[in-house]
Amino acid sequence: MKGQDNSFTNGSSSMTVNPEEKVLTYVDPAQERRDTSQLSSAMKSEQIQSSFNFVNDHWGWTGNYYYSGYAADSSATAFSLFVQGLPVFNDDGMSQILVTEGTEGVYKYQRPFFKLGAQITTESKEVTLPSSVSVYENLIKTVDPDDIQMIVPGYVMGYEQNNNSYNRVVELKPAWFYKYNGTWTPVVGGES
Numbered sequence: 001m002k003g004q005d006n007s008f009t010n011g012s013s014s015m016t017v018n019p020e021e022k023v024l025t026y027v028d029p030a031q032e033r034r035d036t037s038q039l040s041s042a043m044k045s046e047q048i049q050s051s052f053n054f055v056n057d058h059w060g061w062t063g064n065y066y067y068s069g070y071a072a073d074s075s076a077t078a079f080s081l082f083v084q085g086l087p088v089f090n091d092d093g094m095s096q097i098l099v100t101e102g103t104e105g106v107y108k109y110q111r112p113f114f115k116l117g118a119q120i121t122t123e124s125k126e127v128t129l130p131s132s133v134s135v136y137e138n139l140i141k142t143v144d145p146d147d148i149q150m151i152v153p154g155y156v157m158g159y160e161q162n163n164n165s166y167n168r169v170v171e172l173k174p175a176w177f178y179k180y181n182g183t184w185t186p187v188v189g190g191e192s
Helices: 041-057 132-139
Strands: 002-004 007-009 014-018 023-027 065-071 076-083 086-089 096-101 106-112 148-159 170-180 183-187
Touching (some): 041 065
Parallel strands (some): 086 148
16 A cells, blocks of 8 residues: 555555544445445345444444444445434544445445543533423424424534644533434524
8 A cells, every 4th residue: 555645545445544533534436336226125235234244344343333324325324423322423524434335345434533532520511401392492493393303412523622632632512403304413502
């Protein structure tokens, strides 16, 4: 493999490491599947199982990632991070393992490469979220209630704002989230 910056290639596939977000991405362009419309239900089920096997064969489970969905249009299986039984959300790929199946093998594999360590109790504080009823009442002022698929408590993952070290401290902030037309969005302060 030869590398340039944080990218490595063997001529046919590549691996990129994002040190800021601590996310690794592997892509094998030869496996790209451009048309998923002809996949049978059995093939989709097989792809999900293959994704489980691939994750187990490549660093395995950390105990906190759970199957969270399959996107038939892209053949991508998602495994999301859960902390204390609640889902963790992050827009930079820090809270999900994604496996996209290709024509004969994995086309794309993306996962975080950090591990949550010890809790810093001196930095922890109790947070009270608004009630689920008030969250729902505020949401229906701005979105169609028929398109709200789910409302759940969870965590927003990011880096602590005042920490500039290389091994930055990951911060989990409690929040409400709603799934609207297939997309998860945080609810801010009881209002969307």
